[in-house]
Amino acid sequence: MLDTSLIIKALSLEDVKVPVTVYIEGNIAAGKTEFLKHFLEKKNIIILPEPLDQWTNFNGQNLLKMKYEDAAKYEYLFQTLANTTKLNLLNEHCHKNGIKIIERSLQSGFNVFVKNSKENYGMDDVTYEALKYNYETMCTKNCLDMITCPDLYIYLQTSPKICYERMRKRNRNEEKNVDLKYLENLHTKYEEWLNRQDSEENAMCPILILNGNLDKELMNDLIDRAITTILNIAKEKEVLKHLFLNFSTFFNQ
Numbered sequence: 001m002l003d004t005s006l007i008i009k010a011l012s013l014e015d016v017k018v019p020v021t022v023y024i025e026g027n028i029a030a031g032k033t034e035f036l037k038h039f040l041e042k043k044n045i046i047i048l049p050e051p052l053d054q055w056t057n058f059n060g061q062n063l064l065k066m067k068y069e070d071a072a073k074y075e076y077l078f079q080t081l082a083n084t085t086k087l088n089l090l091n092e093h094c095h096k097n098g099i100k101i102i103e104r105s106l107q108s109g110f111n112v113f114v115k116n117s118k119e120n121y122g123m124d125d126v127t128y129e130a131l132k133y134n135y136e137t138m139c140t141k142n143c144l145d146m147i148t149c150p151d152l153y154i155y156l157q158t159s160p161k162i163c164y165e166r167m168r169k170r171n172r173n174e175e176k177n178v179d180l181k182y183l184e185n186l187h188t189k190y191e192e193w194l195n196r197q198d199s200e201e202n203a204m205c206p207i208l209i210l211n212g213n214l215d216k217e218l219m220n221d222l223i224d225r226a227i228t229t230i231l232n233i234a235k236e237k238e239v240l241k242h243l244f245l246n247f248s249t250f251f252n253q
Contacts, residue, residue, distance in 0.1 A: 013044045013227065017097050018237040019191050021149075023232060024104040025080035025194060027186050028178060029166035031212045031219075032103050034154060037224045039101055046093055048102040056174060072122035073078045075114060079131055082109055087138060088149070094147045094248040100229060106148050110135035112189040150205055151233050154226055155194045158212030160184045206233065215234050 012114050014230035037068075054063040058081060086106055093100055114131045117123040139148045160183040167175050173208045194207050208229050210222045 010063050011231060013099065013231070016044055016234045016238070018234060019094075019097050019137045019236065020099045020151050020234050022099065022101045022152045022154060022226075023108075023150045024101060024103050025105065025108050025154065025190065026212055027158055027160065027163045027190060028175065029163040029170065029182055029183075030158040031166070031216070032155040032156060034216045035154075035219065035222070035226075036101065036103060043084075044097065044098045046096065046100045048089050048093065048100060050103045051089065053235075054085050055081060062174060065177075068174055068177050071117040071122070075121075075123055076127045076131060078118060079109055079114060081140060085135060090147050099234070100212070102127075102150075104145060105150065105153075106135065106138050107247055108190075108193070109165060110139075111193040112186055116182075116185050116189050123203065151237070152205060152229060153194060153207045155209045156212030157190075157192065157195070158187075159207050160187045162213050163187075176222060 026032050033049070036047055036049060037049055056062045062080045063074065063081055066074040083106055110131060114128065116163045118128045124177060161182050162181060167178065195209060206229065208224065208226060214222065
């Protein structure tokens with residue numbers, strides 16, 4: 001008989017042997033990059049930031065800037081590139097055990113950014129339906145959803161005004177045309193997607209909502225909560241793995 005309590009007591013970040021996929025979600029300048037920095041020195045964790053270099057210099061074109069300047073016109077082009085680069089990252093690391101923490105997801109690309117462009121920035125119906133089809137293919141169909149669906153969402157819930165102040169302070173060239181209203185609209189889509197009890201994501205996997213308004217000096221408590229949640233999920237997966245192996249051994253005897 002397997003004593004699963006031994007697994008639970010012994011598990012730490014370094015001990016996790018099962019794959020655990022975590023997405024860090026949040027508005028523009030919500031604090032995602034600063035949050036990820038706290039995990040860089042920890043062992044057994046793969047950090048996958050958004051591939052901004054590819055988005056801002058794709059064959060000499062800054063597609064991220066183009067999207068922010070005219071979402072209705074360039075959203076399809078940008079999202080196609082964003083989806084492909086993110087899927088490539090996931091595919092590259094999907095076979096690895098341990099913890100993968102990824103900045104934003106294919107899911108937020110559609111549920112937040114595409115829906116925002118459709119509802120507030122004049123995206124036409126055909127473009128929306130094409131992006132919806134792409135999203136559903138990559139995130140809800142058979143084998144692909146095993147790569148793209150997470151074990152946990154961590155949502156940094158940050159005031160749009162604070163996001164706007166941080167965005168202006170960091171002064172990225174691509175974000176010069178992003179106004180407060182755009183951030184408020186994104187915040188609304190994030191709340192509808194990850195902060196509703198009846199949302200599809202709530203039924204699929206745990207969602208940890210953290211206060212993103214805190215200054216970076218006060219983030220340690222948030223990191224501790226995130227680690228505790230990640231380890232709890234890893235423990236459950238470790239127990240299921242050992243139970244499966246135990247039953248397989250029993251029935252093959």
